[in-house]
Amino acid sequence: xxxxxxxxxxxxxxxxxxxxxIRQLGGDVPTLCFDERQAAFGxxxxxxxxxxxxKGPVPACTTPCADGMVIDTExxxxxxxxxxxxxxxxxxxxxxxxxxxxxxxxxxxxxIGDELRWTGAQHERRHDERHPYLAFQHELCISCGRCIxxxxxxxxxxxxTATGRGFHAxxxxxxxxxxxxxxxxSCGACSDTCPTDAITEITLLHMSDGPQ
Numbered sequence: 001x002x003x004x005x006x007x008x009x010x011x012x013x014x015x016x017x018x019x020x021x022i023r024q025l026g027g028d029v030p031t032l033c034f035d036e037r038q039a040a041f042g043x044x045x046x047x048x049x050x051x052x053x054x055k056g057p058v059p060a061c062t063t064p065c066a067d068g069m070v071i072d073t074e075x076x077x078x079x080x081x082x083x084x085x086x087x088x089x090x091x092x093x094x095x096x097x098x099x100x101x102x103x104x105x106x107x108x109x110x111x112i113g114d115e116l117r118w119t120g121a122q123h124e125r126r127h128d129e130r131h132p133y134l135a136f137q138h139e140l141c142i143s144c145g146r147c148i149x150x151x152x153x154x155x156x157x158x159x160x161t162a163t164g165r166g167f168h169a170x171x172x173x174x175x176x177x178x179x180x181x182x183x184x185x186s187c188g189a190c191s192d193t194c195p196t197d198a199i200t201e202i203t204l205l206h207m208s209d210g211p212q
């Protein structure tokens with residue numbers, strides 16, 4: 001079947017997602033909750049694109065292609081919504097994310113600087129360093145779910161759990177008793193996939209005074 005992306009036609013196989021099709025053409029859209037090693041989740045709404053005939057933007061990572069589909073990765077409504085989502089995420093952090101993180105890269109791609117339109121409550125700094133190798137900077141957690149899915153789908157350890165809702169949403173290890181007392185096997189999959197360094201290696205955490 002054939003789809004059109006930003007004016008360019010592409011033949012795609014059945015079950016190909018819009019995000020996969022965009023990348024097959026050498027393009028891309030920003031993502032936060034997406035990791036190609038995991039099943040698509042579609043929670044962050046950062047990969048929104050325009051779709052001809054749709055009532056509004058659609059998430060590229062979970063939307064399957066259909067024959068004749070016309071996709072616009074630069075859709076003005078989608079970009080406006082995505083920028084607002086990322087700004088709101090950034091506004092809840094006590095400090096800007098590390099420049100090397102995926103969140104910082106997405107912000108740069110969208111042209112979002114340190115001066116944000118949104119102001120309000122910010123997460124308090126809370127670190128859990130009870131694991132011998134990993135540190136959890138809870139204030140940097142954006143509840144994308146990637147660490148939980150990496151632990152479940154990739155490693156099968158089921159050590160992490162989502163907690164709370166809205167502003168208070170976060171991730172915890174075990175029954176909120178820390179990594180050491182959970183089923184964590186120290187594989188590092190959660191740290192590897194985290195887009196903000198909310199979970200990071202303890203050695204990296206202490207390499208500077210700021211968040212890693």
